[in-house]
Amino acid sequence: MKIAAVGKGNVGGGLADLWEKAGHEVTRIGQDGGDVSDADAVLVAVPGGAIADALEKVQGIEGKTVVDATNLVGAAPPDGFASNAEFVKSKTNGPTAKSFNLNFARLYDQLGQQKNRPSNIWTGDEEAREVVEQLIRDAGYDPIYAGGLENASTQEQGIGLIFAISQATGPFLYRMAPPGEL
């Protein structure tokens, strides 16, 4: 797959490395912006409060399948939107998913060393399922579907719980599974 990572920091750069190891071709885009016309999938991994500014500097994103990994730490979604993911969709009118926002980038290099595959929660459009679930698996997680894009705001708020737990445990992995599959 051709992937464009908008944001090339801990998350964007880290996932780009994992996806390249899995055989994908990744273009990394930073604050200067860039063109994503060639991409089959676009990752958005910029500071949550900078999402509107970041998307303005990206060309060719209309209709693209986008995976939004942002968290709103001390920031709100753009006016009129319940979530950053829904804001993204308003700009692209393409398949949109929220994912990777509830997983610590600091642990990306340890995903392959676990007894069981860690989970990665996503919400979003059915049309985004094939792409986002492949990208989740190719990064080293198992996907957990949590409903449509209308649930993205609940997923974004979930970062509060993740941070609260990490105060006690430090960065952690988790796995959600039906009984018998843990």
Ligand SMILES: NC(=O)c1ccc[n+]([C@@H]2O[C@H](COP(=O)([O-])OP(=O)(O)OC[C@H]3O[C@@H](n4cnc5c(N)ncnc54)[C@H](OP(=O)(O)O)[C@@H]3O)[C@@H](O)[C@H]2O)c1
């Ligand atoms: N760190 C984690 O464990 C983690 C986990 C899940 C989700 N998240 C979320 O993922 C997002 C990225 O986190 P991160 O830790 O990867 O941050 P980071 O290391 O600080 O990287 C941020 C990236 O965003 C780019 N950027 C900053 N402001 C921008 C703007 N106005 N327009 C365009 N690009 C801009 C930066 O570009 P330059 O490289 O050009 O400076 C950089 O590549 C955040 O929303 C964060 O809350 C983080």
